[in-house]
Amino acid sequence: MSAVSCLTQGRSFAASAGALAHRDADIGLHLNLTESLNGEPMPALSALIVQTWRGRLDARWIEDQITRQLDAFEDRFGRGPDHVDGHQHVHQLPGVLQPLLVQLRQRYGARRPWLRNTAPGLLAGLPFAAGLKARFIARLGARELRAAAQAEGWRTNRHFLGVYDFGAGARGYAALVHQWLFNATDGDLLMCHPALPGLRHTAHAAQRAAEFQVLGDAALGEWMAANGISVERYSRMGALRPVAESVTVAAVAPAGRFRHLVSRT
Template sequence: MNAAINEGVLGLARAQRLSAVGCMSQAPAFRRDAAQLRDLDVDAGLHLNFTEALGESGLYLPLPRLIAFSYARMLDAGRVKRQIERQLDAFEAAMGRAPDFIDGHQHVHQLPQIRHALFAVLARRYPGQGPWLRYTAPGCLDGVPTPLRRKARIIAALGSAAFARAAAQAGLRTNRRFLGVYDFQGGAQAYDDLLTLWLRNSCDGDLLMCHPALPAGGRSGMDAQRGAEYQVLSKPGLDEWMSAIGLRIVRYADA
């Protein structure tokens, strides 16, 4: 989405603190920095986007409207499919290969109409060798505050079960369970506390999402919290702590 996010993500990937990077393929910042991502030992995937125009024309709606329209089957099916195709084309043009995985900005990939179009496109473009897909049903949430547990379950309720069934029918892999849902507040200490809970609760094959960006002064809201995530994910000793409790970060394509 912007240079600060790219720099933070690339730095964490080089330090082997991340195993996968989702890309908004039509964003100018992605096209500019894709060459740096190509050489890194991470899964690179399409972060399917229907809510952030980023200067591009297309089918982009505020998330509440997109959810309502998709459940009412009011989206133009042809436009949905063409937008998925364009974003895959842009990813492949920048990276020189198909994506290792596909997920969705604000989890839109699992919504009705969008998921139907996505599986149709994947079957046509990548027969027999499709990418892995993000499944949003929450993993163990022991100790996670009640409002954040509720948010994780709401995300899953918006399509995770149907998405998992469609993935199984298509012969495509998904992560086991999903962690990392929170309210994007609280600064570095709050994120550090949550990360500790998520990692202690995690099991083999679970996916933990994050949203880091290189910190910079004067930022507020989501931008500041992205910087806080970067501080926690890049802190010295994280690798050793994870190793001590029996965890390691791996590329899902290699799992």
Template sequence: MNTFQGTGTGRRIAVCLDDHGLHDGIDAATLELAAIGRLSAVSVMSEGPTWPASADALRAVRQARGGALDVGLHLNLTEPLGGEPGRPLGRLIAQALLGRLDRKALADTIARQIDRFEDGWGAAPDHIDGHQHVHQLPQVRELLLAEMQRRWGRAPAGARPWLRASASPGGRALPFRFKAAVISTLGADALRRQAGQGGWPVSGRLLGVHDFQADGRTLGSLLETWFTLARDGDLLMCHPGAAPRGASAPDPIAAARATELALWRSEALGELLERRCIHIEPMSRLLAR
């Protein structure tokens, strides 16, 4: 492991902002935090109302960062986007566990969202994950991996998109460990195993699970705990966002996004990273080492 400014041994993790494309307040937070190095990955809802209009600005900040920003697809199966009605997460999970999802419709949805991402970005995604972790569910993960194989199966190892594993570190010190364990149980190990069989790179453990109810002080405490638990190669998901400027559907976690944005842009966050010896890097680079 590398060392960097600060005391102790440095740990390299990826920090990924989810839901880019859902509204312009989230997109603005993406650009601000990526520009100051607080993010190393962005997950795009390609059927969101601000994609692909936000792609040029995102491309510019990535270029200014010397490419140190992974931009990938945030597969959506629950929000009503792209003309789809959406569906409750619980119903989707139940149908997936029972093997009752419409395979043809699901395969078409996966392909369409990848197409829309690539049309806006002009390249394949650096990674793929899922809104509410749907990418790891039975049926979904198999069809996603099949589509990835069809598109990029002949690409060299270093040019393949990586996948997010939603497996938590576990242990009594982990905040919201029950919720994190439920997310893990819904398919993280199976996704890692099946991806490995196909030669697809997978991120380390997932940090950042919480209930979107924390105030700034509590969220700061949660981040300090996650940074303490982090080890080289882990991924921390986050959901910062400003209030949307244009018309958009109601955002049920708008207040939580504002709290996260205030913390992630703060000097206190920089001091916390320094104190815990955390270095934010793109997962694609971590996996290549």
């Protein structure tokens, strides 16, 4: 793990923030505008998307949510976030992105967080449905976010990996991870949602546990090392080289336990 995104309205945020602060990872704000976590009503994602594209968002409500969630983050960590992204990728939506950037500029000046760019990376070898979902997420605002980042000097990840339907199980997820990493270039971001087994009242609890199983397997680390892949904190990375000069992943088959996880036979 190189980065963790925090839902400041979540039940465990206040109690867990202190321990998280000592981890060697970027800690960011996971802007939430669609899920009621503290009793406050929130619109469904579909309704929010329709409102944004029709220009009917409540601008005051959006600004208030951004303010309160950034305040809550600062109260717990004593500083601003290393990065900002969005629950269900809402940070890039029209009517959300610009007020978010305004607040980030006002609060942090030159010490700006990096932003999650949802433009998909190479989709070769991935299921059609996963590629379609990745493209749909990007259509919600990746182009606009990238344009703003280039114009105003915001840092972003190069490409976004890790999009799928949360229904693969451990074996299927391992195969997806193998393909995402095989497709990755320097500066790409791979999203994941791991959780310990046995958690209740958590969306996609079984699949989150499957992700934890795959990502925690030492054989995955061995395969990554064999392919020259390293996981780094984006805040510590220097300027990225052009993609053509980036390190490419050798066509090495999964080995050891990881081979058995991704095998389809």
